[in-house]
Amino acid sequence: MNWRTFALLSSLMLFLFFPSMVFAQVQTRVRIIEASNVGSTTDPALRDVHDQLGSLFNFSVYRLLKDVNLNLVGNRTVEVPVHKGRTMEVTLVGEYRTMVELRIKITREGSPILNTQVRLSSGRTILIGGPRHGGGVLIFAVSARF
């Protein structure tokens, strides 16, 4: 096998397998919501998910604290500061034809309170909730578009 044949076959192999190894950019939306039972107003910015939240949780008030759009690329962690020393770190760890794999880490004062890895198809939402915030709790709504 001469060098030209070798180069051609290598290019062919790369062409066949390269797309599955490369990470494209994934747009991820993180909404940080405060949910409580103090009052009964709903943030107009959450109108699109209010019914969804209402069918899942028993809170009367949902207030949008932060709405962040992240452009994730492979294995690069993006940090989203939350309230009072809490931070959320999102990393794109895998990408398939119909879904992406995200590693999500939530820390409080530097120490991790949650480590999770989730698979998201385009348009699907993951809600992470529970940490106390004021009179209510925090809910992180994570969704991806690709």
Next chain:
Amino acid sequence: MKDSCSSLSGLLEKYHDQEVTDRERLLVEGHLSECSACRNLLSGMVELGNLLKIPVREAAEKEDFHWVWQKVKREIRERDRSTWRESLRSWLDVSPLLRKRVWVPALAATLVILSLIAVPVVMRENTSLVKLSPVEYVESQDYNVMIYEGEKGNVTVIWLFDGPDEEVPIS
């Protein structure tokens, strides 16, 4: 002028230009020793030749052949240097490879085998991932964790509880 002169007139020019064979040279020289007309014709040719030689030599001496040669060399070099497109085309030229006909079925067989291997792997990966829960793993040192799937199947909830006595907020 004799009859033999007309038959030798063509040879006389060749003789002057030193292009005759030995036999022709002997023939011409034999004739010239006997024929004054042809001798005069030859001497006329020599004179005319001399008249032309001198100005040609002078013109050649004046001409800068070094400069001309440099120009020619540059032209040759530029023709030899192929463009990057030509280089790429020659590099990508697979015709020598395809001339060896054994490569064509070998390449086709390789492609078929690769596609047979790759397609099921890709399909299996996607179908199995779809069936799996969207939460691959979850861990928390400070909280109890519950995973809840929405009824419509497009929302997954990871809920963190402070302690076992906390009331479940899910409706």
